[in-house]
Every structure is written in C-alpha cells, then in structure tokens.
Amino acid sequence: MLKLAIFSVFYLLSIFTSCNSQNTDSLVIRKIFSEALTDNTAYKNLEFLCTKIGGRICGSPQAAKAVEWVKHVLDGMDLDTVYLQETSVRHWVRGEKEVAIVNPEKASSYKLQACALGGSIGTGEKGLSANVIEVKEFDDLAKLGRQNISGKIVFFNHPADPSFYTTFSAYGGAVAFRARGAVQAARYGAIAAVVRSATLAHDEFPHTGIMHYADTVEKIPAIAISTNDADKLSNGLKNDPNLNLYIRLTCKELPEVVSYNVIGEIRGTEHPDQIIAFGGHLDSWELGQGAHDDGTGVIQSIEVLRLFKALHIRPKNTLRAVAFMDEEMEQRGAKRYTESAQQMINSRNSILDQFKGDSLLKGSKFRQPAEYIGNHIAAIEADRGGFTPLGFSIDASDAQLKKIQSWKSLLLPYGLYLLEKGGSGVDVSSLKKFGVPVIGLVTDSQRYFDYHHAASDTFDKVHPRELQLGSASIAALVYLIDIYGL
Amino acid sequence: MLKLAIFSVFYLLSIFTSCNSQNTDSLVIRKIFSEALTDNTAYKNLEFLCTKIGGRICGSPQAAKAVEWVKHVLDGMDLDTVYLQETSVRHWVRGEKEVAIVNPEKASSYKLQACALGGSIGTGEKGLSANVIEVKEFDDLAKLGRQNISGKIVFFNHPADPSFYTTFSAYGGAVAFRARGAVQAARYGAIAAVVRSATLAHDEFPHTGIMHYADTVEKIPAIAISTNDADKLSNGLKNDPNLNLYIRLTCKELPEVVSYNVIGEIRGTEHPDQIIAFGGHLDSWELGQGAHDDGTGVIQSIEVLRLFKALHIRPKNTLRAVAFMDEEMEQRGAKRYTESAQQMINSRNSILDQFKGDSLLKGSKFRQPAEYIGNHIAAIEADRGGFTPLGFSIDASDAQLKKIQSWKSLLLPYGLYLLEKGGSGVDVSSLKKFGVPVIGLVTDSQRYFDYHHAASDTFDKVHPRELQLGSASIAALVYLIDIYGL
Numbered sequence: 020m021l022k023l024a025i026f027s028v029f030y031l032l033s034i035f036t037s038c039n040s041q042n043t044d045s046l047v048i049r050k051i052f053s054e055a056l057t058d059n060t061a062y063k064n065l066e067f068l069c070t071k072i073g074g075r076i077c078g079s080p081q082a083a084k085a086v087e088w089v090k091h092v093l094d095g096m097d098l099d100t101v102y103l104q105e106t107s108v109r110h111w112v113r114g115e116k117e118v119a120i121v122n123p124e125k126a127s128s129y130k131l132q133a134c135a136l137g138g139s140i141g142t143g144e145k146g147l148s149a150n151v152i153e154v155k156e157f158d159d160l161a162k163l164g165r166q167n168i169s170g171k172i173v174f175f176n177h178p179a180d181p182s183f184y185t186t187f188s189a190y191g192g193a194v195a196f197r198a199r200g201a202v203q204a205a206r207y208g209a210i211a212a213v214v215r216s217a218t219l220a221h222d223e224f225p226h227t228g229i230m231h232y233a234d235t236v237e238k239i240p241a242i243a244i245s246t247n248d249a250d251k252l253s254n255g256l257k258n259d260p261n262l263n264l265y266i267r268l269t270c271k272e273l274p275e276v277v278s279y280n281v282i283g284e285i286r287g288t289e290h291p292d293q294i295i296a297f298g299g300h301l302d303s304w305e306l307g308q309g310a311h312d313d314g315t316g317v318i319q320s321i322e323v324l325r326l327f328k329a330l331h332i333r334p335k336n337t338l339r340a341v342a343f344m345d346e347e348m349e350q351r352g353a354k355r356y357t358e359s360a361q362q363m364i365n366s367r368n369s370i371l372d373q374f375k376g377d378s379l380l381k382g383s384k385f386r387q388p389a390e391y392i393g394n395h396i397a398a399i400e401a402d403r404g405g406f407t408p409l410g411f412s413i414d415a416s417d418a419q420l421k422k423i424q425s426w427k428s429l430l431l432p433y434g435l436y437l438l439e440k441g442g443s444g445v446d447v448s449s450l451k452k453f454g455v456p457v458i459g460l461v462t463d464s465q466r467y468f469d470y471h472h473a474a475s476d477t478f479d480k481v482h483p484r485e486l487q488l489g490s491a492s493i494a495a496l497v498y499l500i501d502i503y504g505l
Numbered sequence: 506m507l508k509l510a511i512f513s514v515f516y517l518l519s520i521f522t523s524c525n526s527q528n529t530d531s532l533v534i535r536k537i538f539s540e541a542l543t544d545n546t547a548y549k550n551l552e553f554l555c556t557k558i559g560g561r562i563c564g565s566p567q568a569a570k571a572v573e574w575v576k577h578v579l580d581g582m583d584l585d586t587v588y589l590q591e592t593s594v595r596h597w598v599r600g601e602k603e604v605a606i607v608n609p610e611k612a613s614s615y616k617l618q619a620c621a622l623g624g625s626i627g628t629g630e631k632g633l634s635a636n637v638i639e640v641k642e643f644d645d646l647a648k649l650g651r652q653n654i655s656g657k658i659v660f661f662n663h664p665a666d667p668s669f670y671t672t673f674s675a676y677g678g679a680v681a682f683r684a685r686g687a688v689q690a691a692r693y694g695a696i697a698a699v700v701r702s703a704t705l706a707h708d709e710f711p712h713t714g715i716m717h718y719a720d721t722v723e724k725i726p727a728i729a730i731s732t733n734d735a736d737k738l739s740n741g742l743k744n745d746p747n748l749n750l751y752i753r754l755t756c757k758e759l760p761e762v763v764s765y766n767v768i769g770e771i772r773g774t775e776h777p778d779q780i781i782a783f784g785g786h787l788d789s790w791e792l793g794q795g796a797h798d799d800g801t802g803v804i805q806s807i808e809v810l811r812l813f814k815a816l817h818i819r820p821k822n823t824l825r826a827v828a829f830m831d832e833e834m835e836q837r838g839a840k841r842y843t844e845s846a847q848q849m850i851n852s853r854n855s856i857l858d859q860f861k862g863d864s865l866l867k868g869s870k871f872r873q874p875a876e877y878i879g880n881h882i883a884a885i886e887a888d889r890g891g892f893t894p895l896g897f898s899i900d901a902s903d904a905q906l907k908k909i910q911s912w913k914s915l916l917l918p919y920g921l922y923l924l925e926k927g928g929s930g931v932d933v934s935s936l937k938k939f940g941v942p943v944i945g946l947v948t949d950s951q952r953y954f955d956y957h958h959a960a961s962d963t964f965d966k967v968h969p970r971e972l973q974l975g976s977a978s979i980a981a982l983v984y985l986i987d988i989y990g991l
Contacts, residue, residue, distance in 0.1 A: 053668035182539035184919050407949050436922035463893050465970045484951045
C-alpha cells in the first residue's frame with residue numbers, strides 16, 4: 020500500500036512535471052511563431068539577396084558577393100562565432116543568351132525558349148543545326164538505333180506526370196532526361212540533346228539544372244526548352260519530321276575558384292561542443308533570383324538564430340546556421356563541411372580540450388574562425404522552397420524518429436503534421452554516415468517546380484508568411500532538440 | 506474450440522473484407538485525385554467565370570450571367586437533374602469610382618485607395634468632408650465621447666494581428682470594424698466611417714465586404730482604405746490632427762431582383778431521396794473577379810460531379826452540387842435552400858411517393874426542376890479559397906466526427922490531416938438545425954486574405970493544382986460518405 024502510494028506520488032509528480040514542461044514548450048513555440056510572423060527582417064533579407072545580388076551559381080561574382088553579404092549579416096547579429104569554410108568550386112558560365120530556332124532558313128521559322136543545361140559544353144560560335152528525333156524514354160534510343168539517331172539532335176519529350184500528389188514525385192520521373200539525356204543520346208551518335216523542362220507548369224520558361232557527362236562518351240551540348248515549346252516542337256515534328264533545329268550555346272567551363280560555406284553560431288551554454296546545425300544553400304541557378312531555391316532556406320536558417328536571440332532563449336547546445344556553397348553543381352560545400360566533421364570527430368578529444376577553459380564554458384564570446392565541429396546532435400536542411408511548411412522528413416534511427424514524433428502535439432498547431440521517415444536534403448545527407456540524424460523541412464510542394472531553376476524563381480513568388488512559418492518551424496524543432504536531445 | 510474457430514474465421518474474413526474495402530477505397534481515391542490533377546476542365550471553367558463574367562455581386566447583371574452560365578455548364582454534363590432555385594436578393598450598386606482625398610484644398614493633398622463597404626449609403630453627389638478622428642477599438646469611442654466625435658469622420662485603424670497561425674483568426678479580430686464601425690461611430694454623431702482593410706497584406710488594395718446598419722441609428726457612409734493608406738493616414742494625423750478628409754460615394758440600394766441558386770445532381774442508384782450536398786457561392790464582390798471567394802468553391806463543386814461521371818462511379822445516394830446565390834450580403838440563397846429542406850422534410854413521405862415510380866428507381870433521367878430535397882446525409886461547403894486543402898472542419902455529432910476520422914488513413918496521403926470539430930461555412934451551416942452534419946473544406950489560409958474582397962482576387966491568383974486538390978478532396982469525402990454513410 021505504501022509502495023503504491025509512493026508510486027502514485029511519483030506518478031502524479033511526473034505527470035505534473037510533464038504537463039508543466041509541455042506548457043512551457045508550447046508557450047515558447049507560440050512565441051517563436053509570433054515573433055517570426057510579426058517581424059520582417061527575414062523578408063527584407065530575402066529581398067536583398069534576391070534583388071540586389073540575384074542569381075548566384077557557384078564560382079560567379081554574385082556567389083562571391085552573396086558569401087560576403089551573408090557573413091556581413093551574421094556579423095551584425097551579435098552571434099558567438101561567424102566564419103567561412105573554404106572550398107574550391109567549378110566555374111561554369113552560361114555565356115550569351117542561348118539561341119534555338121526551328122527551320123531557321125524558312126519563312127516558317129520560330130524561336131524556342133531555351134537555356135543551356137548546367138555544365139553543358141557550348142556549340143562553338145557558329146552553333147549547330149540538324150534534324151530532330153523525338154523520344155519519350157531512354158529505351159526509345161535503343162529501339163531507334165544509331166542509324167536513326169546519329170548526326171541528329173535528340174529531343175527528350177518526357178512530361179512530368181501531374182497525377183502525383185507531391186510534385187517531387189512528378190519531378191523525379193522527368194529529371195533523369197535532364198541529367199543523363201546528353202550522355203545517352205551521344206552513345207547513339209547524337210550531336211546535341213534538347214530536353215523538355217522538368218516542370219508541371221505549362222509556360223514559356225525553360226528550366227535549367229545540372230547535367231552530367233561520362234568520361235567514356237563524347238560530350239554534346241544540352242539545352243532545356245519550355246514545356247509550351249516542347250509541345251510546339253513535338254507538333255512541328257508531327258507535321259514535318261525533317262524539320263531543322265539550330266542551336267547556339269556559348270556556355271563554358273572556366274578554371275575553378277575558391278568559395279565558401281558561411282557559418283554563424285550561438286554557443287551552447289552547457290554543451291558548446293554539441294551542435295544542432297540547420298542550413299540551406301547559398302548558390303542558385305542564375306536565370307532567376309534563387310528565391311525559393313534556395314534563398315529561402317538560407318534566410319530561414321539565419322532567421323532561426325535571430326529568433327533565439329530576439330526571444331533571449333539561450334540554447335544548451337551550440338546552434339549553427341550554415342549557408343552551403345554549391346548545392347546545384349557538385350555539393351562541394353557540403354562535402355567540405357562533412358570532411359571537417361569527420362576530421363573533427365577523429366580528433367574530438369583534443370578539440371574538447373579547447374573547451375575546458377573557463378571563459379568558454381561561461382559563454383564568453385570568441386569570434387576567431389575556429390572550425391571546431393564537434394558532435395552533431397542533428398542537422399536540418401531547408402531546400403524545398405519557402406512555401407507553407409507541413410512537417411519534417413526524418414532520416415534517423417527509429418528511436419530518434421519516435422522522439423521527434425512525441426513532439427507532435429506541440430508542432431501540429433502550426434500545420435506540422437508530417438513527422439515521417441524520409442530523405443533530408445542533399446547538403447546534410449552525407450552527415451548520416453557519422454550517425455547524425457538528418458532532417459529536411461517539408462513544405463507544400465504544389466508550386467515549387469513552377470519556379471525551380473527558371474527565370475521565374477524570383478522574390479515576388481515568396482510569401483512573407485509562408486517564408487516565416489518555415490523559419491519558425493525549424494526554430495521550434497531546434498528548440499525541442501536542444502531541450503530534449505535526440 | 507469450435508466456437509473459437511468459427512470466431513477466428515469470421516474475424517479473419519472481416520479483416521480480409523476490411524482490408525479489401527480499404528484497398529478499393531484507396532484505389533478509387535487515387536483515381537479521383539489522378540483524374541482531377543490531369544484534367545483542366547475545372548481550371549478552364551474558373552477562367553471563364555472569372556475573366557468572361559468577372560465580379561458578380563448579387564442582383565448584378567454579372568450575377569445573372571453567372572447563374573445562366575453555371576446552368577449551361579451543368580446542362581452539358583449529362584447529369585440527372587439541373588435546376589434553379591429562386592430567391593429575391595438585394596441589389597446594391599457601387600456607382601462611380603469612390604473618391605477619398607486628404608486635405609483636398611491644400612498643396613499637400615493626396616488620394617487614398619478607397620472603396621465603399623458593401624451596403625453603404627452614398628454621400629450624395631457633392632461628397633462630404635470633415636476632420637478625422639482615429640480609433641483602434643470600439644471602446645475608444647466611449648472614451649472620446651460625442652464631443653470629440655460628432656461631425657467628424659471616424660477612422661477605425663485596427664490592424665489584423667499577424668501573429669496567429671491561421672489568418673482567419675487575424676481576420677476575425679479586424680472584421681468587426683468593417684461590419685459595425687459605421688453604426689458605432691454614428692451613435693457618437695460621426696458623419697462617416699473609414700475602416701482599415703481587414704487583411705494582413707501591406708499593399709494598395711482596399712478590401713470591401715458587407716457592413717450593417719441598425720434601425721435605430723442614423724445611417725452614415727462607410728469606406729475601406731488600403732492598409733498602406735491606413736498607415737499613411739495615421740501618420741498624417743500624427744503630424745496634423747486637423748487634417749481634412751473628403752469622401753464621395755455614389756453607391757446605393759436599388760429595388761430587389763430575382764436570382765437563383767443553381768443545382769445539379771447525379772441521382773443515387775439506391776437512395777435517390779438521400780442527398781450528399783456540396784457547394785460554394787456564386788456571387789462575389791465586384792472589385793475583383795471573385796476567384797478565391799468563391800469562384801473556386803463553385804467550380805470545385807461542379808468538378809466533383811464531373812469526377813464521378815468521368816470515373817463512372819455511380820453513387821448510391823444523390824450527389825448534389827449547389828452554387829449558392831448571395832453569400833456576401835444576406836445569404837438569401839442559403840436561406841431559400843434551407844427553407845426548401847425544411848418544407849421537404851415536413852412533407853418527406855409524400856415526396857418519397859414520387860420516387861416509387863419504376864422509371865426513377867432505375868435511374869432514368871428526368872430534368873424537370875423538381876425541387877425534391879429529401880434527407881441530407883451531409884452538406885459540404887468550400888468557401889476558404891482555392892488553396893492547398895488541409896482537411897475538413899466538421900460540425901456534427903461525436904459519432905459522425907469519429908466516423909470521418911476513421912477515414913484518416915485514406916485522406917492523409919493527400920495532405921488532408923485536419924479532420925476536426927469546427928465550423929462549416931455560412932451557406933450550409935443553417936442545415937445543422939435539421940440534424941444535418943455540415944462540413945467545411947479547410948485550405949491553407951496564408952494567402953487568402955491578401956485577395957479577399959479586393960480587386961486582386963483574380964483568376965491568376967489560383968493555382969490549377971491547388972484548385973484541383975480541393976475538388977478531389979471534396980470528391981473523396983463524398984465518395985466515402987456515399988459508401989459508408991454518416
């Protein structure tokens with residue numbers, strides 16, 4: 020009986036404590052969202068990045084300017100550490116505006132809205148022209164054979180499938196032609212590849228994106244055309260299978276240049292060597308302004324730090340915002356970040372020694388670019404557009420997943436209903452091999468691929484509230500991980 | 506032992522049946538979404554309604570044209586019944602473009618972006634001018650007293666609170682000034698009311714909406730101004746409390762006219778007298794095109810019928826799409842609909858007699874405007890904008906709520922995570938008193954009030970996929986209610 024009474028008291032106490040901390044957490048999260056939705060710093064930051072710096076593919080002057088500007092913004096935020104993490108990056112340039120003309124020498128000629136795919140070689144100054152052979156699948160190439168393809172331009176006209184609920188599935192079914200179309204076409208002797216843009220939108224914007232060559236296959240130029248023009252070209256070929264397409268690209272690869280990840284931190288009061296990282300990628304394709312891809316992810320990550328500062332929440336662990344360089348081409352920034360993490364894990368003990376100084380543990384500031392990385396508790400990526408957040412996609416152990424799911428009642432009032440196993444994001448995913456739980460912010464995908472990698476990915480397409488719901492969502496998750504661990 | 510074996514067999518059978526029907530339902534719902542996302546009929550319909558007919562406040566020629574057009578569309582869909590349901594409606598007209606000028610006789614004069622509130626009286630041809638007194642709350646009026654208000658224009662400058670997650674909460678805190686500002690101001694002798702637009706957007710669009718007079722209080726003119734101009738006027742008053750505002754409105758109330766709800770039905774194969782209704786409102790404010798409010802709701806309701814026809818799903822119960830007239834002013838269409846429901850319930854038995862004819866029960870078509878209403882199994886309203894749907898707000902018994910929640914696993918793959926108790930919508934809500942479960946489609950609210958009742962509520966603000974996810978969501982719920990009842 021006494022045992023039962025003691026048990027009951029403990030039980031009641033634990034319920035009380037649990038309810039109490041639930042209440043506290045709920046209030047803090049309410050404050051995080053309230054602050055995010057009433058402050059316009061992040062929106063103004065995004066406006067600057069998009070409209071004053073603009074599109075910023077790695078290696079470009081705009082990318083360099085973006086690095087400088089993000090560091091400047093972080094420097095002004097009274098953080099504990101702000102530093103750059105160096106990496107070399109490719110320097111591919113688009114050159115002059117691309118030209119693609121159907122039947123250039125006929126009265127019936129018309130231009131196609133076209134852009135070079137990222138990493139494509141040029142055509143030479145004079146351009147090239149040839150007949151066009153349309154295919155829908157890679158298998159069609161084998162069926163047609165070299166005799167029907169050699170010397171021609173292969174037109175991959177594979178529409179993204181609109182019947183999927185998430186547009187990432189639609190994109191996933193179409194992007195292979197952008198990435199591997201040129202190599203596959205070249206195997207059959209094609210002299211160029213034209214790819215229908217990997218988007219569900221029906222409009223005039225060509226969508227670029229990285230394409231890959233293979234060492235053993237001749238490199239041929241590759242362009243994307245708008246979906247409207249893909250339909251037009253396809254109809255044109257039905258009427259005239261012998262139509263001629265002229266393409267001129269002056270894109271080329273310049274020597275690699277030095278660039279940087281940009282990192283800002285709030286030092287943890289109890290475990291400064293334990294890191295909760297969150298980031299987006301600072302580079303973007305240069306046709307648009309890199310607004311949804313991925314200006315919003317970078318700005319949201321910076322904003323998470325601002326929210327903690329503004330609300331005077333002092334984290335137990337170190338919070339780190341990372342603006343990754345070069346997600347779009349080769350993820351050199353992410354690789355550099357992961358290598359550092361690996362090095363630091365290998366020499367973690369010696370690093371921890373550095374933190375034994377009183378001045379550090381008491382939270383005094385030091386701003387040298389010390390690349391301590393230490394132990395990652397979690398790494399979160401925001402790279403699915405700055406739309407209304409719906410939850411998180413979690414690549415972690417079952418126990419870690421369950422722990423995050425146990426916070427559902429705290430996150431659901433803000434629309435964060437998806438707390439499921441799934442991919443994180445290309446920049447943080449390689450931390451997985453070190454046992455780091457990696458997490459992606461999931462947002463409403465319906466409009467994302469309308470703008471993705473196109474000239475239409477501009478600041479005005481981002482809604483200030485949708486942007487800030489994302490910032491607050493990440494901050495809320497970071498807050499809970501900081502308090503309860505993973 | 507035998508009993509246990511029998512029990513087990515039944516148990517296994519029931520699991521098998523349950524899994525099987527879950528699978529069937531899941532496949533049907535997948536087909537509904539797939540059809541909705543791959544067909545552009547609804548988007549084209551919305552385009553016509555918005556751009557060829559445009560804004561259509563009740564009583565207007567545009568509203569009459571919309572009635573005719575919706576009936577025409579339904580007539581072309583091979584439905585079992587299409588008919589109009591008559592009601593008289595108010596006929597308020599905006600008149601000439603409203604004028605609002607600060608300090609009209611000074612060099613420093615400037616115009617405000619203004620519109621009359623719906624139902625407001627005019628100012629007379631010459632307009633009126635007076636000093637302005639700014640208040641934030643109704644309580645401020647009592648504090649200021651008649652001596653400070655009489656003969657002035659009261660400016661209600663109560664910003665919507667952006668800190669709420671759902672913008673309906675923000676709107677809810679601001680809309681009272683639009684609805685009741687004129688009456689409250691007139692009690693203290695004000696000669697006009699100016700209201701800050703009930704929106705979270707910071708822009709140049711004034712947002713209209715219904716305002717109400719009281720029989721015992723003098724009627725004064727009422728306008729909304731854009732949020733940017735509300736800030737400007739407020740700053741202007743800080744610099745010059747004696748500034749003068751000139752207003753000219755020529756809006757007025759004309760004699761009532763006859764209008765209609767438009768109704769289309771697919772007759773139920775088993776229970777033709779049992780109705781699952783779904784609708785939106787056909788009227789809209791006339792500043793914009795009535796796209797999100799509520800062109801999308803009407804078009805989605807029509808599309809639900811099209812989805813059932815296209816997929817050859819023959820419902821057991823009668824499916825009824827209702828385009829309600831006059832949601833914005835007095836819900837005369839909804840009242841007329843509810844009155845019919847009441848009459849029909851009262852005389853249900855005699856009505857059921859009509860259905861005993863073989864020709865009916867065998868599903869043959871009859872197109873007379875027979876206003877049988879019969880028994881409503883459920884009524885669903887779509888009037889929160891054509892944005893990404895998030896679920897349903899359910900005003901029903903606990904048992905009915907639980908039944909809908911038991912379908913969660915079928916709806917969740919399409920983002921429909923919210924299946925909670927809550928309000929339905931103003932047009933279907935009055936069916937509640939007859940015991941009808943009433944349900945509202947919940948959509949992502951973040952952008953809704955940017956466009957609500959403003960000139961910016963245009964077709965281009967509606968995303969085709971978001972529109973069609975809404976159509977499919979309603980259709981999926983209708984399908985489940987049809988199969989399993991409520």
